[in-house]
Structure formats: structure tokens, C-alpha cells
């Protein structure tokens with residue numbers, strides 16, 4: 001068996017059913033699975049090679065189970081993560097409280113992990129604005145308070161999830177969704193701070 005080299009570990013965190021698996025499915029396989037919701041048990045792993053400038057960088061994405069029953073297990077998966085995508089469902093205010101919980105955890109236990117706050121299911125809100133339970137500005141204020149980037153996404157439509165054109169790794173305005181960004185030729189293994197990770201594109 002050959003060992004896989006992972007350049008950057010990314011962890012998905014958030015309450016159950018917020019849409020973490022769907023985000024990963026959309027990002028990695030460009031699809032949205034319909035059918036009965038199946039909760040993640042423990043955690044799932046997927047590797048995603050991406051082209052960054054002239055380099056290929058492999059993201060190792062850990063999709064954790066949101067159920068509180070697996071909380072202790074999720075802690076194992078965020079250890080050593082370069083980035084955490086902390087998800088909340090924009091139609092479920094309790095999921096935002098849960099997102100706050102994970103942010104606090106990361107701040108206490110993984111201070112070098114870069115946090116991305118990700119609102120999910122924007123298509124539902126576009127269909128019916130009354131479904132929105134988390135005001136965009138409240139989430140944005142929270143993101144600013146914790147020094148995180150904030151995105152509102154839909155895995156169903158693909159909005160703000162996916163890879164945009166990485167033709168120019170120095171043109172930050174054309175970036176990106178869910179991609180590690182480096183300046184060309186940077187050795188991720190040695191220069192942790194010379195890249196940043198962006199989970200989703202904010203229009």
C-alpha cells in the first residue's frame with residue numbers, strides 16, 4: 001500500500017445536518033446528492049489535489065460527524081489542521097451557536113488553525129427569505145471578531161463552492177473556493193505562513 005502525502009489538513013466542523021458532507025461532495029465531486037439524509041458516522045476522509053501556480057498541493061479533508069455523540073472524536077480530527085471550515089446552516093439558529101462552540105474550541109486548542117466561517121443552504125433562503133435565521137451582518141461581525149473569513153454557500157446550486165480559475169496565483173481577486181493559495185513555488189512544508197487557505201468564494 002502506498003502512503004498518501006497530504007500537504008494541508010483541513011477539517012470540517014459544525015452541527016449535524018448543516019451540510020458539511022454536501023460541501024465536500026460539491027467541492028470534490030462537483031455534485032449534490034439527493035435522497036434521504038445520512039449522517040456521517042465518526043468522520044470521513046477525502047484527498048483533493050489542486051493546482052496552485054506550478055505546484056500540485058494535496059488537501060486532506062476530514063469531514064467530521066456533527067452529532068454531539070461524536071464530539072470527542074471530532075477533536076481528534078482537528079488536531080494539526082491548517083484550516084477549519086466551521087459550518088452553520090443559515091436556516092437554523094442553533095447551528096450558529098454550535099459554530100461558536102467549535103470556534104472557541106479551535107481558539108483554545110489549535111491556535112494556528114485558520115478558521116473559515118461558512119453559512120450553508122443559501123438556495124433555501126433565495127427561495128424564501130423568511131427562512132433566514134442568521135443575519136448576514138451578525139455572522140460577518142462574528143467572523144471579523146475572530147479574524148475569520150466568512151462565506152454564504154449552497155452545495156445544491158454550487159454557489160460559492162468550487163474552484164475558480166487559478167491561472168494567476170498572485171491575482172487574489174480571481175480566487176477561489178476551497179483552495180489553498182500559495183505564491184508559486186512556495187514549499188508548504190516549510191513555510192506555513194506563506195500561504196492562506198480560502199474555503200469558498202465570496203462574491
Ligand SMILES: Nc1nc2c(ncn2[C@@H]2O[C@H](COP(=O)(O)OP(=O)(O)OP(=O)(O)O)[C@@H](O)[C@H]2O)c(=O)[nH]1
Pocket residue numbers: 014015016017018019020021022023033034036037038039040041064065066067120121122123124153154155156157
Ligand atoms: N437545500 C439544500 N440542502 C442542503 C444543502 N447542503 C446540504 N443540504 C441537505 O442537508 C442535509 C444534511 O446534509 P449533510 O451534508 O449530510 O450534513 P452534515 O453536516 O454532513 O451532517 P452530519 O453528517 O450529520 O454531520 C441533507 O439532506 C442535504 O441534502 C444545500 O446547500 N441546500
